[in-house]
Amino acid sequence: MKVLVVHGPNLNLLGRREPDTYGQQTLEEINQMIATEAAQADIEVKFVQSNIEGEMVDAIQQAAQWADAIIINPAAYTHTSVALRDVLAAVDIPAIEVHLSNIYAREEFRHHSFTAAACQGQISGFGAWGYVLALWAARHIVEGESGE
Ligand code: DQA
Numbered sequence: 001m002k003v004l005v006v007h008g009p010n011l012n013l014l015g016r017r018e019p020d021t022y023g024q025q026t027l028e029e030i031n032q033m034i035a036t037e038a039a040q041a042d043i044e045v046k047f048v049q050s051n052i053e054g055e056m057v058d059a060i061q062q063a064a065q066w067a068d069a070i071i072i073n074p075a076a077y078t079h080t081s082v083a084l085r086d087v088l089a090a091v092d093i094p095a096i097e098v099h100l101s102n103i104y105a106r107e108e109f110r111h112h113s114f115t116a117a118a119c120q121g122q123i124s125g126f127g128a129w130g131y132v133l134a135l136w137a138a139r140h141i142v143e144g145e146s147g148e
Contacts, residue, residue, distance in 0.1 A: 001044065002067050002069075003043055004045075005048070005070075005131070006070060007075070008077050010051065014030065033132070034131045053077055056077070057083050060091055069095070069138035070095040071096050071135065072095055072098065073100070078110075078114065078116075079113065085114045094141045094142065096119055097121070097122040100126075100128065101125060102125030
């Protein structure tokens, strides 16, 4: 099973970006954690981080050629991007939306996600652990396994 993990804008700053909200781990450390979990579950993962909406759209379009599932933290584009919503709807691959913080416990403008409706589901508020939960969700969706 193959999974694309897409990280949106400013997530390259994790570790030093508002650590009280987003945690102390760098993106590299988070990706390492995801890669370790994925390897144990025999899941192949590729990572993309971009601060540019169009690059994220391109990565998702290309994933249609090879990926079984997408895990995406669209970051600020969650709350603005019709283009990301449309590409997630266009590709025939299940996607899981992840947010480190609980977006519903924050400012009002973060409560609405344009992208979530084009995803299978959303995981919000569990920090980096949310990506591991998303891996299990992806496996369950793609392989119909309980993860046991
Ligand atoms: C975020 C939440 C978004 O509202 C914010 O713009 C981010 C990160 C999260 O992971 O909690 O950049 O997606």
